Amino acid sequence: MHQGLPSTRSGNCQYVALEIDEGMARVLVFATGLRVGLAHAPGGTVPFSERFFAGGCTTLRGFEQNAVGPIRADGIPLGGEGILSSITNCDSRWRGS
Secondary structure (H helix, E strand, C coil): CEECCCCCCCCCCCCEECCCCCCEEEEEEEEEEEEEEECCCCCCCCCHHHCECECECCCECCCCCCCECCECCCCCECCECEEEEEEEEEEEEEEEC
C-alpha cells in the first residue's frame, strides 16, 4: 500500500494506492509407498517388538492404529510375522505464486 504525502509545490495532493499481485496455482502431489516385511524365528516365536502391525493413517486408513491383523481377546493387537502394504495418495493443493 502506498500513501502519498501532501506536497508543498502542488498544494494539498494526497492519494492512496493499493496494488495486489498474487497468483494462485493448483499443485497435484502424488505419493506412493510399498512396505514388505517378513520375520521368522526357527523353532520359536518372533518377539513382540519385531512383529509387524498395520492399521491407522500411515498404513490402512479407516482402521484404528495397529487394528488390522490378529488381536487378543482383551483387544491388544498381536501383530504378525509378515506384512505387504501399499499406499497411494493424490493431494490437490493451492499455492500462492
